[in-house]
Amino acid sequence: MAAQTCLLTLDGxxxxxxxxxxxxxxxxxxxxxxxxxxxDARGKFSxxxxxxxxxxxxxxxxxCPSERILIELFADTTLSLTLEHHENMLHEVDVHDEHEQAIxxxxxxxxxxxxxxxxxxxxxxxxxxxxxxxxxGADIGLPVVHGLSGxxxxxxxxxxxxxxxxxxxxxxxxxxxxxxxxxxxxxxAAAMRYPGTHxxxxxxxxxxxxxxxxxxxxxxxSTAESNGRGGTFNGQLYKGLETLQWRVxxxxxxxxxxxxxxxxxxxxxxxxxxxxxxxxxxWDNTLExxxxxxxxxxxxxxxxxxHIGNLTDLESAFSREVPFFTDxxxxxxxxxxxxxxxxxxxxxxxxxxTAFGTxxxxxxxxxxxxxxxxxxxSGRSDIPALSLLxxxxxxxxxxxNNGLETGYQFLGRNNxxxxxxxxxxxxxxxxxxxxxxxxxxxxxMGIYDLEFGARYDYTFRSIAKLSNSVPRVPxxxxxxxxxxxxxxxxxxxxxxxxxxxxxxxLRQRPPEINEMYSFGxxxxxxxxxxxxxxxxxxxxxxxxLQLRGKVNEKFHLDVRAYTHFFDGYIxxxxxxTFRLTIRGAFPVFTYEQCDARLLGSDAVIxxxxxxxxxxxxxxxxxxxxxxxxxLPLNFMPPLNIQNNLGYEIPxxxxxxxxxxxxxxxxxxxxxxxxxSLDLIAPPESYHLFDIHLGATLKGGNFKPKFRVGIENxxxxxxxxxxxxxxxxADALGRNFTLxxxxxx
Amino acid sequence: xxxxxxxxxxxxxxxxxxxxxxxxxxxxxxELITTLNVDLExxxxxxxxxxxxxxxxxxxxxxxxxxxxAANTTYTGSITLFNASETPAEELTxxxxxxxxxxxxxxxxxxxxxxxxxxxxxxxNPVGLSFELTTGDAGMESYxxxxxxxxxxxxxxVSGGDISxxxxxxxxxxxxxxxxx
Numbered sequence: 001m002a003a004q005t006c007l008l009t010l011d012g013x014x015x016x017x018x019x020x021x022x023x024x025x026x027x028x029x030x031x032x033x034x035x036x037x038x039x040d041a042r043g044k045f046s047x048x049x050x051x052x053x054x055x056x057x058x059x060x061x062x063x064c065p066s067e068r069i070l071i072e073l074f075a076d077t078t079l080s081l082t083l084e085h086h087e088n089m090l091h092e093v094d095v096h097d098e099h100e101q102a103i104x105x106x107x108x109x110x111x112x113x114x115x116x117x118x119x120x121x122x123x124x125x126x127x128x129x130x131x132x133x134x135x136x137g138a139d140i141g142l143p144v145v146h147g148l149s150g151x152x153x154x155x156x157x158x159x160x161x162x163x164x165x166x167x168x169x170x171x172x173x174x175x176x177x178x179x180x181x182x183x184x185x186x187x188x189a190a191a192m193r194y195p196g197t198h199x200x201x202x203x204x205x206x207x208x209x210x211x212x213x214x215x216x217x218x219x220x221x222s223t224a225e226s227n228g229r230g231g232t233f234n235g236q237l238y239k240g241l242e243t244l245q246w247r248v249x250x251x252x253x254x255x256x257x258x259x260x261x262x263x264x265x266x267x268x269x270x271x272x273x274x275x276x277x278x279x280x281x282x283w284d285n286t287l288e289x290x291x292x293x294x295x296x297x298x299x300x301x302x303x304x305x306x307h308i309g310n311l312t313d314l315e316s317a318f319s320r321e322v323p324f325f326t327d328x329x330x331x332x333x334x335x336x337x338x339x340x341x342x343x344x345x346x347x348x349x350x351x352x353x354t355a356f357g358t359x360x361x362x363x364x365x366x367x368x369x370x371x372x373x374x375x376x377x378s379g380r381s382d383i384p385a386l387s388l389l390x391x392x393x394x395x396x397x398x399x400x401n402n403g404l405e406t407g408y409q410f411l412g413r414n415n416x417x418x419x420x421x422x423x424x425x426x427x428x429x430x431x432x433x434x435x436x437x438x439x440x441x442x443x444x445m446g447i448y449d450l451e452f453g454a455r456y457d458y459t460f461r462s463i464a465k466l467s468n469s470v471p472r473v474p475x476x477x478x479x480x481x482x483x484x485x486x487x488x489x490x491x492x493x494x495x496x497x498x499x500x501x502x503x504x505x506l507r508q509r510p511p512e513i514n515e516m517y518s519f520g521x522x523x524x525x526x527x528x529x530x531x532x533x534x535x536x537x538x539x540x541x542x543x544x545l546q547l548r549g550k551v552n553e554k555f556h557l558d559v560r561a562y563t564h565f566f567d568g569y570i571x572x573x574x575x576x577t578f579r580l581t582i583r584g585a586f587p588v589f590t591y592e593q594c595d596a597r598l599l600g601s602d603a604v605i606x607x608x609x610x611x612x613x614x615x616x617x618x619x620x621x622x623x624x625x626x627x628x629x630x631l632p633l634n635f636m637p638p639l640n641i642q643n644n645l646g647y648e649i650p651x652x653x654x655x656x657x658x659x660x661x662x663x664x665x666x667x668x669x670x671x672x673x674x675x676s677l678d679l680i681a682p683p684e685s686y687h688l689f690d691i692h693l694g695a696t697l698k699g700g701n702f703k704p705k706f707r708v709g710i711e712n713x714x715x716x717x718x719x720x721x722x723x724x725x726x727x728x729a730d731a732l733g734r735n736f737t738l739x740x741x742x743x744x
Numbered sequence: 745x746x747x748x749x750x751x752x753x754x755x756x757x758x759x760x761x762x763x764x765x766x767x768x769x770x771x772x773x774x775e776l777i778t779t780l781n782v783d784l785e786x787x788x789x790x791x792x793x794x795x796x797x798x799x800x801x802x803x804x805x806x807x808x809x810x811x812x813x814a815a816n817t818t819y820t821g822s823i824t825l826f827n828a829s830e831t832p833a834e835e836l837t838x839x840x841x842x843x844x845x846x847x848x849x850x851x852x853x854x855x856x857x858x859x860x861x862x863x864x865x866x867x868x869n870p871v872g873l874s875f876e877l878t879t880g881d882a883g884m885e886s887y888x889x890x891x892x893x894x895x896x897x898x899x900x901x902v903s904g905g906d907i908s909x910x911x912x913x914x915x916x917x918x919x920x921x922x923x924x925x
């Protein structure tokens with residue numbers, strides 16, 4: 001029995017979760033006692049003469065987000081703590097990280113997420129190797145992973161496949177980055193498990209565990225930015241009891257016109273309001289339930305000068321120094337053209353652990369509503385030009401045991417055009433049902449880890465649209481597809497410092513609704529888009545080789561190379577003749593199919609120059625060819641390189657964890673290009689520089705973390721190949737940022 | 745509470761969901777301009793230039809009909825706009841007229857013809873629904889008639905009919921190949 005006098009000892013050791021090496025200079029601060037200890041060179045710390053009771057300890061280290069742990073101290077206790085890529089701070093006090101970042105998974109650390117609180121999902125993941133952003137302006141964009149985006153990339157938000165209108169490059173995913181504490185990009189068996197039409201890459205967002213702590217805790221993240229004169233505010237509250245945990249949170253964003261170095265990008269303001277709530281309950285150690293609700297709403301202004309009419313207008317826009325409709329006056333007003341989107345997601349999940357394995361049942365519903373407003377005559381600018389409403393439901397049953405996972409999934413979607421627009425819709429009404437099942441097997445054999453996966457999906461769709469020709473009458477279509485996926489993967493440890501991975505996966509996807517049935521002027525591409533009824537399903541075979549490890553203690557390397565062969569690659573081809581309408585001539589884009597080949601490589605290099613100085617470099621490149629026509633694939637990301645130099649000291653005056661980082665980004669000109677593919681040549685290569693200074697304030701119970709920064713320090717004028725706004729205007733100029741993160 | 749009454753999951757989901765897509769319904773397109781009609785009147789008789797693109801963005805080529813014009817004649821011109829995708833065809837000229845400050849027609853020619861505005865919006869700037877056309881000697885010419893939405897009428901040359909600095913969005917751009925004889 002523990003003594004009831006105050007003679008208890010709390011000690012322990014802190015190690016790095018990657019390689020179990022001891023971590024020095026980790027601060028352990030016990031709130032109730034106001035005492036702080038620092039770990040020594042062996043990672044050890046010790047508190048003595050403590051009274052029995054409950055303590056909140058704050059664990060902090062350079063480069064790691066601070067973490068709270070709850071300690072129930074009734075006897076001498078020794079803690080074993082791991083930091084970096086930590087995941088779970090569960091129950092008792094054992095904090096071993098079970099889910100180290102797996103090979104072929106890339107993750108945004110909590111620290112990066114805190115620093116990216118003001119950014120969109122696509123913008124924040126674009127810092128990872130092999131990932132870019134395809135978009136229209138600063139705030140509207142989709143992630144591109146290894147050259148794949150839109151219909152070829154699946155986003156999974158808290159276990160639910162995100163459904164919306166991701167076929168458009170000018171449609172951002174309706175996911176609040178701030179509702180996630182873990183964002184990762186995965187392939188392999190983890191990718192096999194989800195339904196959806198991806199071709200090898202998945203972006204997974206999870207809200208993360210709720211730490212066990214009977215007191216209410218929370219987090220605030222707030223950022224102010226000079227470019228756009230706006231700010232972002234995110235707050236979360238959570239509470240973790242023994243068998244019941246909850247979390248609620250919300251985000252608000254308010255921005256006005258953004259600015260390129262030489263002029264305002266008028267009408268690029270943005271408003272966002274999001275909310276998330278979750279509740280988890282456990283019964284008798286074998287049954288758990290969780291309910292999650294996410295709400296996303298946003299209004300985006302589309303730059304007025306980028307909504308240009310016919311070919312004559314386009315050509316005169318291309319030659320202008322300053323875009324049409326540029327005003328020297330800043331405004332928060334958002335007028336047409338603009339986008340308004342609202343998304344609800346509700347999920348219920350049940351998990352039962354039995355002697356024969358774990359059984360899980362998830363059911364989720366989503367409602368996605370998108371209205372796009374154009375500049376129209378006679379007061380019709382307030383009537384949407386595109387009004388889409390989509391409901392989806394997902395239902396899945398999974399069973400896993402000892403490395404074997406199998407499941408059955410149902411995904412249903414119902415999409416329709418709300419009849420308020422007065423314009424023939426670009427996308428038809430449809431229902432789509434997918435029934436699918438998968439098997440994934442993970443097996444370790446000594447230094448080898450093998451994974452196999454197989455998946456089959458049957459999709460049935462019904463389409464109802466108005467005919468392309470006049471008189472416009474309803475026409476109906478049905479189609480169905482069988483899609484097969486296979487995966488084989490071997491990873492192996494080479495010594496104790498290196499890991500190697502070889503993976504090959506076959507995936508198939510049906511031609512998407514927009515690729516087959518869309519018709520009309522799509523302002524997002526400044527042209528008329530026409531679907532193709534003849535399209536067949538697309539198949540892709542991707543083979544990846546990855547090597548990661550330590551050259552020496554200071555030098556980490558992670559390199560990956562891949563080939564991706566497609567049969568039936570679906571793409572948008574510009575036609576060589578223009579369409580004449582009463583508004584003049586318009587470029588026409590039709591969906592075609594070809595054989596294609598993508599070859600790519602990306603790498604992350606980390607080097608510790610000294611105890612306080614570290615360097616990280618990220619490279620990514622993909623080379624895409626349409627091998628049927630012997631032409632480049634359009635809108636592939638060009639070579640990009642990102643370098644980061646960071647300097648950090650444990651303390652300075654009243655501040656702790658003081659860090660300065662300088663980031664350099666280089667984007668090459670896309671040289672794999674043909675004049676028949678685009679209206680203007682790809683923009684020139686550019687260099688951008690950012691600098692940030694951050695620190696945590698010492699003393700008191702609240703330890704706020706501040707960060708100031710300048711993005712695009714030199715106010716460089718540039719245009720990015722993957723940003724559709726480049727036809728009309730430069731990208732963002734200098735931006736001063738100030739952010740505050742507070743855990744409590 | 746033990747949960748697993750394993751109903752077929754597909755069935756559960758389908759019950760909550762309608763199987764058939766919503767009917768697209770009647771397409772009531774209000775503001776589409778399909779037809780530009782130019783009436784040129786001189787000495788009691790009228791000749792007409794007409795551009796009609798019934799299927800809008802669709803692939804069917806527009807139908808352009810052009811009457812012959814007399815040389816060295818001054819015509820009083822008027823433009824009317826229609827939406828022929830509706831039955832009966834709806835005249836939309838009034839929509840331009842009601843938003844006169846936001847619209848201006850521009851006339852360009854490859855030959856000797858001259859255009860002059862005969863109407864004005866509330867700010868004293870031209871609109872172009874009414875104009876005067878003076879033809880020169882006989883020959884073949886191309887007239888380009890452009891309607892700009894929200895042009896900058898106060899920019900240099902714009903109110904005189906020079907489109908170079910006008911800006912705005914092109915709502916109409918049609919080319920008529922005419923014979924002046």
